[in-house]
Amino acid sequence: MGATAGPVWGRREQQDFRSRVRGTLLGVAVGDALGAPVDGMGVAAIREAHGTDGLADMVPAYGRRGAVTHHTQLTLFSVDGLIRAQVRRDTGAWHPPTDLHRAYLRWATTQRDWGPDERRKEDGWLAREEWLYARRDPARTLLVGLGDDTMGTPDAPKNPGEAGPEPAARSAPFGLLVGWEPQLVAQLAVECAAQTHGHPVACLAAAAYAVTVHALARGESVDAAVQQTLALLATRPGHQPVSDALQQALGAVRQGMPTPERVSGLIGAGTAEGVVAAAVYCTLVGQDVRRSLCLSVNHDGPSAATGALTGGLLGALHGETALPPAWLAELEGRPTILELADDFAMEMTQGAALHSPAASSPAWLARYPRGA
Template sequence: MGAAPAAAAVWGRAEQQDYRSRVRGTLLGSALGDVLGAPLSGLSQEAIETAHGTDGPGQLVPAQGRDGAVTAATQLTLFTVDGLIRAQVRRDTGAWHPPTDVHRAYLRWAATQRDWGPDERRREDGWLARQEWLYARRGAAKECLLGLGNDVMGTLDRPKNPKATGAEPVTRSAPFGLLVGWEPQLVLQLAVECAVHTHGAPESYLGAGAYAVIVHGLARGDSLDAAVQRALSLLTSRPGHPPVVDGLQRALGAVRQGMPNAARVGELVGEGGAAGVLAAAVYCALVGEDIRHGLRLAVHHDGPSALVGAVCGGLLGALHGETALPPAWVAQLEGRATILELADDFAMEMTQGAALHAPAISSSAWLDRYPRV
């Protein structure tokens, strides 16, 4: 990363409320898509329709022994948020390298995959790492576990898993787009630099960057089509961009091909790499009559339903805000209280951080939640 972005302008009350709704919507929407799709991942379209009808699931289906269970995609998204807040707090010390702070957050997530529960003695881990419900293995991709299996941070020059094309970095990258005070090219760069902590193929890290830029546009009030066009314009100068650019262009073209259906979503997903997952999610967000319809379409195929659902949910949540999400689904969501609290902390940090911490004065409660170390 280069120099820190300039501080955002003073936020009015209405702007803060709209922003908080979009932050909440993005995190909740992504988690709902993850939860809706997780029980369907790996099933054939025929099996999905036998169990849930031709339109796919109309409600959250129990998985992992409970209703509303999230997967590693949601876990890692929450730790992305945690890392970004910690980066802002550490800025007071003169240290400014968000990819490092996000990497440290991912290492804290990795600890949840091997430890029985939080170590209360490690206050430097902060608030999120003390949430016991996150200490659960929920289908993390081997690339994520291997990439975060030691303290060495992947970089663009030396990425972890350099041939990995999976969509896991895409699913965790919506929070970068919520940095609405940043310029889009910096959002893209940050998402890319954090994607290579686990996945090193251009398709994967540019897919993550494109998703972040699209969410960024939506969080700033752009239409979905305009946000996708901005991502396309930024991607074309990046080496290795064709799979992601071609996928997004196919998604835009598919909108004009008649009534949406599961077969078309499956065609866009293809082999389930980052480009296909992003393309399918964008298509479903574009053609969905409402959030419920868009999410049901996003998970109704024989590809990685949870990944497409999570990305589509993040897009729709950023576009419409939290109040447009299906309330009955939100009520079932595992970790809902944590997600909402973290979303509100993120919104408060990004709009009022100077009142929470500064070189001269600071809130001890805030620094207990998000330590500078």
């Protein structure tokens, strides 16, 4: 797997990119935290608990407001893995799926251990963040897929019958590789999805989501981004369920006022293609970011995943300043998310000044070691 030459970064371009990176990662976390308290409840139960309009604000989950789930945790480890892939490239090694797999194994360790092991310097700084060691109802499929050191691949995937939305929900960072061609972004998403969810729908839905984020991060409109995604999907065997779901999302935009029932209809059985389609729909029809996010969690499906996916799209589209400040203020792990986002933006725009085969910043290599 190779990447094309990146863009030329002027100061304005760097600032815009950093805002979109921050927006994407914060958006994933905000949508995830908004949906966490009502995940899997269904519209009737949500309305009974929160009124006829459903959930309209952050409420507690896991003992606090703004708590995130495994979707955000894994998204952050996706970013960590991408930075580590860039750093390891200095050694002549270049296989991002392997670096992402190592990052996901570090996440799996957080789900088993009580806290970080300070002796493991090769883990880097993110794996030493104590708040990430909270277990937030990860799907068993994730724990099984990452339960040993064997990496699933498209030819030999882990859990080949699993078609859930979890791979898509950790794939927003792949779309932030704006210097890559879309087909390479799609391939990386497919290869990383296969590490836990081997069903073609899960893999191609993750690719579709990453490519849509990619177009948004490069300044496209949502409509244009989805059309580019559909064109790319058409070249992939087995794409029809994902393409059909996205087409249904576009069609639903023209069917009148958005409702929870319409979102539930798009989500269907809660498999990856429906959840991604629902996130696209919520992004398109919401009159503002807050309403889009609320629409994305008030339905019969997986609210945390749909919220995370919608938040990632909105953040890539608008940048960080469009996200509701009151929700950001109580978001769990916000300092870590911002620090990681800024590291990613710096690596992607100025990485050559941080490390090279000849000389590297010791502080940067301590944060993102080449070894593991």
